[in-house]
Amino acid sequence: MFIIFLFTVAIIAAIFLIVPPAQGLGYLVRIIYFHIPAAWLSVIAFFTSAFYAAKFLKFQEIIFDELSARAAKIGFVCVIFSTLSGAIFSKLTWGAYWNWDPRQTTIFVLILIYGAYLTLRLAVTDLKIRAKVSAIYSLLSVLTVPFLIFILPRMYFSLHPSPIINSSGLEMDSTMLAVLIAALIDSTLIFIYLMKRRG
Amino acid sequence: MINKIVFENVSHSFANKKIFENFSIELDAGKIIAITGANGSGKSTFLKLAGQFIKPDTGKIIAFDDGKIIDKINLRKKISAVAPNMNLYSELTAFENIKFFVGLRDIVLNDTDEFFKRVELDIETKNKSVKNFSTGMIQRLKFLILLAIDSDVWILDEPCSNLDDSGKNIFLKEIKNSAQIGKLILMATNERDEAKIANEIISLPIH
Amino acid sequence: MKLSACQFISVIRKEFLINCRQRAIFVSMLMFSLTALACISLAIGGTFLESKLLSALLWIIIFFASTALDKTFDDEAITTLKIYGDSQSIFFGKMIFSLISMTALMIFLLPTFLILFDCEVKSPPILLITIFFGICGISGAGTLISAISATASIRSGLFSILLFPIILPIFLLAIDLTSAALLNFEIPISSLITMIIYDSILILAGSILFDYLWY
Ligand SMILES: Nc1ncnc2c1ncn2[C@@H]1O[C@H](COP(=O)(O)OP(=O)(O)O)[C@@H](O)[C@H]1O
Numbered sequence A: 001m002f003i004i005f006l007f008t009v010a011i012i013a014a015i016f017l018i019v020p021p022a023q024g025l026g027y028l029v030r031i032i033y034f035h036i037p038a039a040w041l042s043v044i045a046f047f048t049s050a051f052y053a054a055k056f057l058k059f060q061e062i063i064f065d066e067l068s069a070r071a072a073k074i075g076f077v078c079v080i081f082s083t084l085s086g087a088i089f090s091k092l093t094w095g096a097y098w099n100w101d102p103r104q105t106t107i108f109v110l111i112l113i114y115g116a117y118l119t120l121r122l123a124v125t126d127l128k129i130r131a132k133v134s135a136i137y138s139l140l141s142v143l144t145v146p147f148l149i150f151i152l153p154r155m156y157f158s159l160h161p162s163p164i165i166n167s168s169g170l171e172m173d174s175t176m177l178a179v180l181i182a183a184l185i186d187s188t189l190i191f192i193y194l195m196k197r198r199g
Numbered sequence B: 001m002i003n004k005i006v007f008e009n010v011s012h013s014f015a016n017k018k019i020f021e022n023f024s025i026e027l028d029a030g031k032i033i034a035i036t037g038a039n040g041s042g043k044s045t046f047l048k049l050a051g052q053f054i055k056p057d058t059g060k061i062i063a064f065d066d067g068k069i070i071d072k073i074n075l076r077k078k079i080s081a082v083a084p085n086m087n088l089y090s091e092l093t094a095f096e097n098i099k100f101f102v103g104l105r106d107i108v109l110n111d112t113d114e115f116f117k118r119v120e121l122d123i124e125t126k127n128k129s130v131k132n133f134s135t136g137m138i139q140r141l142k143f144l145i146l147l148a149i150d151s152d153v154w155i156l157d158e159p160c161s162n163l164d165d166s167g168k169n170i171f172l173k174e175i176k177n178s179a180q181i182g183k184l185i186l187m188a189t190n191e192r193d194e195a196k197i198a199n200e201i202i203s204l205p206i207h
Numbered sequence C: 001m002k003l004s005a006c007q008f009i010s011v012i013r014k015e016f017l018i019n020c021r022q023r024a025i026f027v028s029m030l031m032f033s034l035t036a037l038a039c040i041s042l043a044i045g046g047t048f049l050e051s052k053l054l055s056a057l058l059w060i061i062i063f064f065a066s067t068a069l070d071k072t073f074d075d076e077a078i079t080t081l082k083i084y085g086d087s088q089s090i091f092f093g094k095m096i097f098s099l100i101s102m103t104a105l106m107i108f109l110l111p112t113f114l115i116l117f118d119c120e121v122k123s124p125p126i127l128l129i130t131i132f133f134g135i136c137g138i139s140g141a142g143t144l145i146s147a148i149s150a151t152a153s154i155r156s157g158l159f160s161i162l163l164f165p166i167i168l169p170i171f172l173l174a175i176d177l178t179s180a181a182l183l184n185f186e187i188p189i190s191s192l193i194t195m196i197i198y199d200s201i202l203i204l205a206g207s208i209l210f211d212y213l214w215y
């Protein structure tokens, strides 16, 4: 726990002190060190939630339902944060908050799924039934993912820097990449910590 | 045939209310087993647990079919029931209701008159819409469906509610006969004369 | 997963009988989608719309029409059904009945839509095939979602909220295919295949997951 805390502080320091301003973007490039890990976590959390949903259906232990719900809640916060930071970044680089690029659309769909899942949890009051139906919904929603990954890029034209950052006048140097990878590892550790914590 | 249903250290609660705690019992076929107790003591919950419609919080409920354990999906196929919250379709006629529910168990019935006679329901009512039925007539119709399905386990939750005396006598006679041919009969009741025909009485305490 | 023909037919026959007697169910479903259609067509008036937009509108209307499937598990005798009914025959019986009602609905809706928006369909077979497979998937997902939303104590709008993300792949593919059918562009055959695969997966998963809900 303490180690994760130190690691996080170190990374935040690195983001503000070490990382060089990117060409054309200046210090705004710092946003991506929050944006990319948040997007990453929202996807990880989505699959974690579905994984525990499957475990719940198999073993019928209420603890798996709690874990599934917790992953979904973390994922929901991350997906909102990632959308907001992405929109700001998008406005600054491409001039519009929203572009309907495939990745933005994917995140948007994730918001819809998370939103639907959490609404369902609020709407069902009986604990045992709630655990069952939300697990079922979680698994059903996972099915859409491979299809959306296949469909969305064909329907919406991409502006996104790929694979991580390039084109649009942005070059990743080794410091940036190192800090970014560290930030991804750190966010994953925070996620694992939050999942392991009791209550 | 289902021989017995066994409760092993079953605990079950709703919200914070414990209904059963470390409850163990063996329910054998061929007997009438009555479950008695005050309102809210858990009679209906007991029946739902026995039929594996709900899963206990802890402990096990096991059903034996010819001595072999069967899972809840196969058990479900051998259960029929009469309970207050079991509605029928009010838009359908008595005959259509019977045909539908019996059809769900792969039984094709073309002549239901015999069953109408057994529960003493007027044959005239066969093609009448159930929404015009009295509660007692609906109760007889539910019992008729149970007789027509003729399954191994009978789950009866206050089967004689809303019935007149002749209705009660018919039901109790049918229940006794079926216990004799080896069916497993669970009956939740609060009425003395129903409990009187039981071979075994489980009385649930108040919480 | 075994499906007995006798049980399956019993379920469909029962749904037919009840829906024929309570015509209000179907009539209100029809009027609801016609209202959605009227709403959009009056708002847009006689403006020329390109085919992409037209097909998007058509599928928005179909989506709203499908909210009528919400009622699938508002079954009067649901407890009795749970005691006597087998999950698979209930799932497929109700699903096929939903598909039949959606088809009946489309028989009214599609011509009205095409007339009101003055559409010329270059490739009618593709349009019909797209609509058929689109509503297949919607009925499959709708049956399971309706059973889920029936367990909720607060239900307003829940069905649509839950259904939309699940049928989004169908929605996007169907819009693509429909606009191709209107323009007689090259038919994006891969979209059609993807849609059929997704339909099958949805129905298969629906039938497996429904077991967990039923028992
Ligand atoms: N689904 C449920 N949710 C919450 N409480 C329930 C539920 N079913 C039963 N109970 C509670 O469990 C107790 C026993 O109910 P029940 O088995 O229906 O009693 P009985 O049939 O003996 O009158 C009651 O206090 C009731 O409030």
Ligand SMILES: [Mg+2]
Binding pocket: B043, B044, B045, B157
């Ligand atoms: Mg009771």
